[in-house]
Amino acid sequence: MKKFEMPKNNYFDTLETLDCGQVFRFDKTENGYYVLSENKRCEIVDNGDCFQFDCEDENFFKNYFDFQSDYAKIWGNIVDKGYYSTDNDFGSGIRILRQNPIETIFSFVISQNNHIPRIKSIIESICKSLGDDYGSYFSFPNLEKLKQSEDFYKNLGAGYRANFLSDLAKNISYADIDKMSKMGTDELRKKLMEFKGIGRKVADCILLFGFHKTDVFPVDTWIYKIFKDEYPNTPPDKMSKLLVEKYGDHSGFVQQYLFYQKRSEKLRGNTRNRNEKR
DNA sequence: AACCAGGGAAGAT
DNA sequence: ATCTTCCATGGT
Numbered sequence: 001m002k003k004f005e006m007p008k009n010n011y012f013d014t015l016e017t018l019d020c021g022q023v024f025r026f027d028k029t030e031n032g033y034y035v036l037s038e039n040k041r042c043e044i045v046d047n048g049d050c051f052q053f054d055c056e057d058e059n060f061f062k063n064y065f066d067f068q069s070d071y072a073k074i075w076g077n078i079v080d081k082g083y084y085s086t087d088n089d090f091g092s093g094i095r096i097l098r099q100n101p102i103e104t105i106f107s108f109v110i111s112q113n114n115h116i117p118r119i120k121s122i123i124e125s126i127c128k129s130l131g132d133d134y135g136s137y138f139s140f141p142n143l144e145k146l147k148q149s150e151d152f153y154k155n156l157g158a159g160y161r162a163n164f165l166s167d168l169a170k171n172i173s174y175a176d177i178d179k180m181s182k183m184g185t186d187e188l189r190k191k192l193m194e195f196k197g198i199g200r201k202v203a204d205c206i207l208l209f210g211f212h213k214t215d216v217f218p219v220d221t222w223i224y225k226i227f228k229d230e231y232p233n234t235p236p237d238k239m240s241k242l243l244v245e246k247y248g249d250h251s252g253f254v255q256q257y258l259f260y261q262k263r264s265e266k267l268r269g270n271t272r273n274r275n276e277k278r
Numbered sequence: 279a280a281c282c283a284g285g286g287a288a289g290a291t
Numbered sequence: 292a293t294c295t296t297c298c299a300t301g302g303t
Contacts, residue, residue, distance in 0.1 A: 113297085115286070118287080
């Protein structure tokens with residue numbers, strides 16, 4: 001098994017990156033976390049001085065974790081514009097992953113109106129039944145394999161999303177993905193939303209996580225709660241547009257940062273409540 | 279316009 | 292312990 005290491009700084013953290021809602025194929029291991037992408041696996045171990053990445057394809061995962069981008073500079077620009085405070089660097093270890101577009105599209109159609117444990121379980125079932133066996137894990141299946149009936153996806157527990165998934169596999173091609181990769185944000189969003197099951201929010205997640213378009217601000221329930229007082233009587237789609245007008249190319253980073261902060265706040269709250277009961 | 283379509287975690291009582 | 296809410300989209 002090949003390994004590479006990244007020195008510790010404030011601009012990468014495994015849990016912050018994996019647990020902020022952008023990826024679903026990951027879990028804890030004995031010493032750290034593993035993440036799966038396409039047909040590859042990477043385990044990330046915190047060994048004190050640095051993070052150690054165990055994987056067969058170093059270049060793939062350096063790109064996957066967006067290590068070619070300078071996050072010190074990105075967060076610096078965001079601080080300069082007053083969108084981010086250095087008082088609390090909680091969340092500054094988030095990186096916007098560069099995920100496979102097909103995998104991202106299917107994952108986020110499954111994610112709609114759903115919660116993370118079930119999203120993970122549905123995606124894992126798809127990989128187990130259609131992907132290739134790599135011993136300790138299964139690959140994300142290719143489009144040919146994904147062409148299955150609505151009933152197939154129903155039986156995996158996809159619920160009413162089953163027909164979206166079945167339709168998607170039939171109607172999208174790798175040629176479409178090539179074309180999409182060359183489009184700008186607005187044109188690509190429009191194209192994505194032509195598929196059944198992809199509305200504005202899911203499209204924005206795909207734009208950000210599957211195509212690395214950072215001028216999008218996915219408004220989910222957490223983001224909505226954060227901004228509902230600042231933007232009263234504003235539906236999520238409209239709120240998203242206003243937020244992009246404000247944050248521009250930094251939107252995706254600010255969105256992930258605020259999402260993580262809001263959820264951490266909730267988790268800290270739960271811990272406190274548990275302690276109070278004792 | 280209001281409701282429905284899985285399902286199960288998480289919140290509320 | 293059990294009841295209710297939540298989640299994002301498209302169709303009726």
